[in-house]
Amino acid sequence: MSVHFSDRLSSRLRSVQAVVAFTGAGISAESGVPTFRGKEGIWKAMRPEELASMDAFLRDPSLVWGWYSQRRAIIQSVQPNDGHRALVEMEALFGGLPVITQNIDNLHRRAGSSTVHELHGNIERNYCLRCGAMAGAEVLLKEGRPTCVRCGGLVRPDVVWFGELLPEDAWDASLHAAGSADLFLSIGTSGIVYPAASLPLHAKRSGAFLVEINPEPTPLTSSADEFLQGSAGTVLPALAALARRVRGEASEEGGKNHP
Ligand code: BV8
Ligand code: ZN
Numbered sequence: 001m002s003v004h005f006s007d008r009l010s011s012r013l014r015s016v017q018a019v020v021a022f023t024g025a026g027i028s029a030e031s032g033v034p035t036f037r038g039k040e041g042i043w044k045a046m047r048p049e050e051l052a053s054m055d056a057f058l059r060d061p062s063l064v065w066g067w068y069s070q071r072r073a074i075i076q077s078v079q080p081n082d083g084h085r086a087l088v089e090m091e092a093l094f095g096g097l098p099v100i101t102q103n104i105d106n107l108h109r110r111a112g113s114s115t116v117h118e119l120h121g122n123i124e125r126n127y128c129l130r131c132g133a134m135a136g137a138e139v140l141l142k143e144g145r146p147t148c149v150r151c152g153g154l155v156r157p158d159v160v161w162f163g164e165l166l167p168e169d170a171w172d173a174s175l176h177a178a179g180s181a182d183l184f185l186s187i188g189t190s191g192i193v194y195p196a197a198s199l200p201l202h203a204k205r206s207g208a209f210l211v212e213i214n215p216e217p218t219p220l221t222s223s224a225d226e227f228l229q230g231s232a233g234t235v236l237p238a239l240a241a242l243a244r245r246v247r248g249e250a251s252e253e254g255g256k257n258h259p
Helices: 007-015 054-059 061-077 082-094 107-111 168-179 196-205 232-257
Strands: 019-023 099-101 116-118 121-128 140-142 145-147 155-159 183-187 209-214 226-229
Touching: 007 209, 007 232, 019 082, 019 168, 019 196, 054 061, 061 121, 061 145, 061 155, 082 107, 082 232, 099 168, 116 168, 145 155, 168 196, 183 196, 183 232, 196 209, 209 232
Parallel strands: 019 099, 019 183, 099 116, 183 209, 209 226
Antiparallel strands: 121 155, 140 145
């Protein structure tokens, strides 16, 4: 499938400095990680509030822990895909490419992105509600309850649940990156979970050229400067190839003008 890019985007790619990527579950779909709200989405069977909230966890720690254990097992069995890897390639091309992600699957870091802001935490980390001790994936289960080996307290996933604040450092860094982007790529997100979903428009209002990559239109599409309809695993490698070509041409021209 060939991807059509506008002349406006091609000319932007020639000279753009600050490129930022904002990703959601869609970029991991082609790795085999189910999205939340799509046709095969995991929210289909249950509402997010029933599982991704502190109330739900305290009501039934074993149920919620079991749901995260299932997801962690899927995530540990998959690999980053061509979409993740294209962002790493463009990071080298542009001399940096911060990735702001809503995903908790660690796939951007595993692909090699060097600046990843995790707005909603990371499924590979857990912590004790009583003593705060951090725990990896191996957590003691007592009658199905995730239990702290140090103090016997309840252990929870280090992810952001509904009604919880986002990690301050990740949020501040993401606001700054979005506010200083020349080109902002919103990739594979339905754009309905706030405050994360406010970042693309924040970038656009701050002067960025806003590109959306998604097989389906979203509430953001009407505000995007360019909507690249397609999957991340196809569109992002094509975008990286275009950037490589036009920036190669620009540097050749630069070379010709300065013998
Ligand atoms: C908070 C947990 C402050 C970890 C998740 C306004 C302002 C502030 C808050 C709110 C607000 N309005 C409402 C709220 C409350 C709430 C909220 O936004 N609710 C929504 C449902 C309306 N927000 C919060 O509670 C946030 N906290 O605001 O704190 C505060 C605190 C106290 C009191 C007052 C305020 C916390 C939100 C974080 C919730 N945690 N996950 C986990 O279990 O994963 S949300 C969950 O949704 C995931 O984190 C996920 O990242 C996120 C967004 O989903 P997407 O990534 O977009 O995925 P989705 O499936 O929806 O879409 C996939 C897309 O990919 C689709 O568009 C599809 O077409 C596309 N796609 C599919 N295949 C491909 C593809 N794209 C490209 N390529 C493909 N191959
Ligand atoms: Zn403890």
